[in-house]
Amino acid sequence: MQFHLDGYRTGDPRRQEPHPAVAARPEGLPAEADVLVVGTGPAGLVLAAQLAAFPEIATVVVDRRDGPLAVGQADGVACRTVEVFEAFGLAGPLLDEAYWVNEVAFWRPDPADRSRIVRTGRVQDTEDGLSEFPHVIVNQARMLDLLREHMARSAARLEPRYGLQVRDLRVDTGGTADHPVTVTVEHVRGGRPTGETSTVRARYVVGCDGARSSVRAAIGRELVGDPMNSSWGVMDVLAVTDFPDIRLKCAIHSANQGNLLVIPREGGYLVRLYVELDAVHDREVLETRGVTPEKLTEVANRVLHPYTLDVREVAWWSVYEIGQRLCDRFDDVPAAEVATRTPRVLIAGDACHTHSAKAGQGMNVSMADAWNLGWKLAAVLRGTARPELLHTYTAERQAVARELIDFDREFARMFSAPPRESGDADGHGVDPAEFQRYFVQQGRFTAGVATRYAPSMITAGAAHQHLAGGFPVGMRFHSAPVVRLADARPLHLGHVARADGAWRLYVFADRPAPTAPGSRARQLLDHLGSAASPLVRFTPPGADPDSVLDVRAVFQQHHRELAVDALPPVLLPRKGRLGLVDHEKAFCPDARAGDVFDARGIDRDAGCVVVVRPDQHVAAVLPLDAHEELTGFLGRFLVEAAPVPAGRR
Numbered sequence: 262m263q264f265h266l267d268g269y270r271t272g273d274p275r276r277q278e279p280h281p282a283v284a285a286r287p288e289g290l291p292a293e294a295d296v297l298v299v300g301t302g303p304a305g306l307v308l309a310a311q312l313a314a315f316p317e318i319a320t321v322v323v324d325r326r327d328g329p330l331a332v333g334q335a336d337g338v339a340c341r342t343v344e345v346f347e348a349f350g351l352a353g354p355l356l357d358e359a360y361w362v363n364e365v366a367f368w369r370p371d372p373a374d375r376s377r378i379v380r381t382g383r384v385q386d387t388e389d390g391l392s393e394f395p396h397v398i399v400n401q402a403r404m405l406d407l408l409r410e411h412m413a414r415s416a417a418r419l420e421p422r423y424g425l426q427v428r429d430l431r432v433d434t435g436g437t438a439d440h441p442v443t444v445t446v447e448h449v450r451g452g453r454p455t456g457e458t459s460t461v462r463a464r465y466v467v468g469c470d471g472a473r474s475s476v477r478a479a480i481g482r483e484l485v486g487d488p489m490n491s492s493w494g495v496m497d498v499l500a501v502t503d504f505p506d507i508r509l510k511c512a513i514h515s516a517n518q519g520n521l522l523v524i525p526r527e528g529g530y531l532v533r534l535y536v537e538l539d540a541v542h543d544r545e546v547l548e549t550r551g552v553t554p555e556k557l558t559e560v561a562n563r564v565l566h567p568y569t570l571d572v573r574e575v576a577w578w579s580v581y582e583i584g585q586r587l588c589d590r591f592d593d594v595p596a597a598e599v600a601t602r603t604p605r606v607l608i609a610g611d612a613c614h615t616h617s618a619k620a621g622q623g624m625n626v627s628m629a630d631a632w633n634l635g636w637k638l639a640a641v642l643r644g645t646a647r648p649e650l651l652h653t654y655t656a657e658r659q660a661v662a663r664e665l666i667d668f669d670r671e672f673a674r675m676f677s678a679p680p681r682e683s684g685d686a687d688g689h690g691v692d693p694a695e696f697q698r699y700f701v702q703q704g705r706f707t708a709g710v711a712t713r714y715a716p717s718m719i720t721a722g723a724a725h726q727h728l729a730g731g732f733p734v735g736m737r738f739h740s741a742p743v744v745r746l747a748d749a750r751p752l753h754l755g756h757v758a759r760a761d762g763a764w765r766l767y768v769f770a771d772r773p774a775p776t777a778p779g780s781r782a783r784q785l786l787d788h789l790g791s792a793a794s795p796l797v798r799f800t801p802p803g804a805d806p807d808s809v810l811d812v813r814a815v816f817q818q819h820h821r822e823l824a825v826d827a828l829p830p831v832l833l834p835r836k837g838r839l840g841l842v843d844h845e846k847a848f849c850p851d852a853r854a855g856d857v858f859d860a861r862g863i864d865r866d867a868g869c870v871v872v873v874r875p876d877q878h879v880a881a882v883l884p885l886d887a888h889e890e891l892t893g894f895l896g897r898f899l900v901e902a903a904p905v906p907a908g909r910r
Contacts (some may be wrong), residue, residue, distance in 0.1 A: 262350060262759075264844065266837040275350065277416040280316030284686065290422060290459050293440050294321040295642050297463040299476050301326070301421045303335070303401065304610030304627040305469035306408040308794050310349055314761050316417035318642050321461065325426035325449050325470075329409065332497075332577045333626035334401045336524065336533060337362075340392035341709025341737065342625045348760040348877065351407045352394065359397035360527045362386045365700065367508045369680050369693035370516040378515055380506065382697055386870030387708050392827045393740055393753055396708060398526055398533075401624060423787055424449045428458065430466065430479035432593060432605050442466045442605050459834055466606045469631065472586075474612035480593040484615060486586035487665065494536040494557040496578035497526060504568040507532060512700070513679040514693055518563040522676075531576060536560050537677060538580075552580045585666040585673075588613040591630075591655040603648040604655075609634060614662035616669040625709050626665055630658050636762045636875035643762075645809050650719065650898050657714045668706055675699060710737060714878055718897045721872075723879035725801060728869035729769065729882045731861030738765075741861055742854035744820045746828075747844035751851050754815065755877065762875050763807060764895075768814040769858065771868035772886060775816060776827050781885040782868055783829060787813060788888050792830035795892045799899040806834040806874065809899065813846050815857060817865060820849040 264274040290679045296312055298305050301324040312320040338359065344351045358745040364383050373378040386396050412419040429445040440462035468476020472484065481592070499509075504523075511523035522535035554575045561570050590596065591613045592604035610627030634654050642648035679690035705711040714735040723734050729738060740755025742894050758765055766789070770782035789812055790795055800809045812831050814825060825833075825844065832846040850856040858865055870891065872881040883891055 263843075264551055266841060273414070275721050276414040276779045281414040282316055282319070283416075283418045290323075290425070290446070290461065290808060291321060292460065292462065293319070294461055294463045295319040295465065296321070296638055297442070297444055297461055297466045298322040298469060299427055299466065300324055300471060300474075300610075300612075301329070301405065301423075301468035302333040302469060302471065302610060302627070303404065303624045304612075304631040305467075306405050306412075306421075307345070307628045307631035307636045308467060308469060308528065308609065309421070309794055310408045310411050310415075311632060311760055311762075313412045313415040313417040313419040315457050315643060316415065317640045318417075320417065321463075322419065322421040323425040323427075323446060324421055324423050325347065325452075327449075327451065328423050329421075330402045330405055332400065332402055336400055336526065337622075337624070338397045338399055338404070339622070339625040339707065339709035340394050341712075342628055343394035343397060344392060344737070344740075344755070344877070345421055345628060345760075346404075346407070347394070348758060349408075349411055349758055351411060353400060354407060354533070355404070356394070356397065358403060359399045359525050360399060362396040362510050364509055365510045366509045367693060367697045367700075368506075368511060368513040369894055370514070372574060375516040378513060378565065381693055383509070384600060384697065385503050386510070386704075391705065391708055391710060393755075397767060398524055400527070403499060409836055420827055425459070426454075427468075427470070427475040427479070428514070430476060430606065432480075434602065440464055457565065464605070464642065465711065467634065467638075468606070468608040468612045469610050469627075470612055471614050474608060476586065476606065477608050477612045480606050482588045482590065482613070483505075484586035484588055484613070487584040487670070492538040492580060492582050494538060494552055494578065494580050496536070496557055497531055497533050497576040498554075498558075498572045499530055499574040499576065500532065501571045501573060502565075502568060502569065504565055507584065512676065512696070513564055514696075515564045515566070516680065518566070519560055521561055521564040528636055534561055536564075554578045578813060584903075585614070585670050586615045587662055588659070591659055592651070594652075595732075599652060605649045607634060607651070609658075613659075614666065616666055622665055622669065622707065622709075626661065629661070629709070629712070632760070632876050633658055636760075639762050640875075645799065645900055646898050647900060653717050655900075656717060660715070661712055668703065671701070672703070712736065712878075719874060719880055720878070721883075721894055723882075724881045725869065725884060725887075727768060727873055728864045728867055728884065729861060731863070732871050732879050734879050736879060738767075738871070738877045738879050739861065741857040743848040743857055744851045745845060746816075746820050746823055746849055747825050747845040749820055751854065754813075754848060754857065757813065757845065758811070758873070758877065760875070761808075763809060763811040764802055764875060764880070765871075765873040766810055766812045766891075767871040767873060768812065768885070769863045769868050769871065770814060770816045772817055772865055773897055774818055775814075775829065776824075782814065782816070785885045785888065786812070786829035786831050790829055794831075795895050795899075796831070798892065798901055799895060801902045805836045806831075807836070807843070810895070813848065815848045815850075817858060818849060819852070823849065 295318045309322045367382045368378045371377040425446045428447045433441040442463045448455045513521040520537045524533040593606040609630040681690040740753045743754045773780040775783045868885045
């Protein structure tokens with residue numbers, strides 16, 4: 262990470278100096294806010310963490326709980342979510358604590374004695390090269406801790422306010438109010454209203470308040486879909502067992518005693534058990550709602566036979582019954598009014614889509630919702646992007662949620678179906694070998710890297726995709742090893758981008774060195790550093806030159822073959838109050854770790870520019886000489902900066 266830009270100071274470099282707006286912040290709940298975030302679950306805190314990068318935006322975060330979540334709930338962290346945490350500078354502590362899911366074991370009834378289970382296979386959890394990060398298991402509460410700590414260190418000094426729940430929400434659709442959303446919140450203690458209420462007027466409100474969302478209800482949206490059709494118990498336990506795969510993720514199908522999902526937890530001893538409650542064997546327990554940890558342990562032992570599980574301590578447990586449900590839109594704008602109105606109230610996470618926990622996607626997709634929305638809200642509020650940008654949130658994330666629900670429905674069906682023998686085409690249930698194959702085939706989806714956004718105002722078509730086949734337009738920018746030119750440091754190209762709201766222009770150079778007369782990369786970089794550059798056109802006066810459009814270049818030459826002082830000026834921008842030079846914009850291939858041009862299928866003769874959104878999804882792949890096309894694409898959503906007054910530099 263970079264620091265000392267605005268002067269030398271000691272201490273933790275992650276802890277920023279507070280923004281002047283912090284000192285002017287009122288003690289209690291403010292009467293006005295730019296963004297009111299309702300809910301401090303995964304979606305709410307990722308959204309808040311993103312908005313905390315912009316302390317000039319007045320963000321207020323509220324939750325009906327008395328304080329932070331302490332234990333339990335979701336725990337599976339997909340590879341893509343770890344990539345997102347890296348953008349916040351949080352992947353290190355996350356990975357240090359986590360259980361790494363390296364392999365998955367599959368168990369089924371022993372054909373020789375179907376009362377016993379037997380291991381039928383072990384597979385690699387994620388395919389090689391899918392991400393530089395693993396799939397990990399971390400308590401959701403710890404992930405939220407990391408996000409809150411990040412917010413508290415930011416210049417915004419953003420902290421959630423607890424004991425507040427939404428009672429009423431109204432939107433002034435006249436288009437004249439500066440803060441058109443009026444929210445009445447009631448104060449809550451111990452889950453009960455105290456009788457006190459407060460009012461907050463906001464420019465935008467985002468409901469991240471779960472499946473029973475008050476914000477969703479206030480805008481007339483409804484979760485529609487399958488009813489709750491299966492019951493699962495879940496518990497985190499410390500246990501002694503002779504089951505050999507207790508430290509591997511396991512999918513276990515018994516003949517007629519139910520199914521079990523084993524998820525080892527961080528720390529080396531804790532394990533999570535997802536226990537399917539059978540409608541026949543456990544009918545009385547379900548009907549009387551008499552589920553207890555002892556009952557769940559009894560069911561788990563039935564499934565594990567001939568192995569036994571002696572639970573010594575239960576850290577957390579619950580029962581859930583969740584069907585696959587989805588809202589038709591994730592904002593307050595009726596479909597018929599999209600052309601004339603932009604959203605003011607939006608919903609994210611479980612507030613707009615719910616699904617089972619078996620595929621481990623709920624928390625991950627909720628966080629992706631929030632990051633997709635956060636940078637867009639910030640760009641609109643900072644005046645760098647058009648308000649119409651907010652329409653892309655529903656268009657993109659509703660499609661992803663629908664795809665997740667379709668996947669989850671099939672995954673849940675296969676996991677819950679009784680096992681049948683291979684080759685028994687007439688039998689009921691699912692062949693365990695078929696389930697194992699399905700798990701492997703869907704690995705990219707469960708890793709969170711299969712999302713591909715459709716063409717829109719911020720995602721171009723694929724006319725030039727052949728220039729960089731490994732960076733599919735609409736998908737996340739797949740990082741690769743490089744060497745930074747200025748200091749010869751090997752690193753991952755994707756890790757140089759932080760969650761700061763900037764668009765990235767990755768210039769992958771053609772064959773000539775950047776000093777050669779025929780270098781198309783040099784011509785583009787000179788253009789980007791000229792008065793005709795989109796950087797000049799779209800960067801507000803007084804802002805750092807990379808605050809809206811951040812130019813990075815990757816050359817084909819070895820890092821010892823290029824001179825830093827011969828780079829185009831756009832790759833050595835002056836920044837901050839001291840006018841210091843940023844030397845970290847140019848990179849070269851890392852021959853030891855794999856050449857990025859080969860790894861990502863980049864045309865070495867032609868080169869290209871890869872435009873990457875603030876949420877790390879590829880927005881466009883363009884030729885190096887498509888100067889006007891690049892500016893035209895950016896002009897579809899960015900706002901032209903106000904002209905600099907005469908005499909001001």
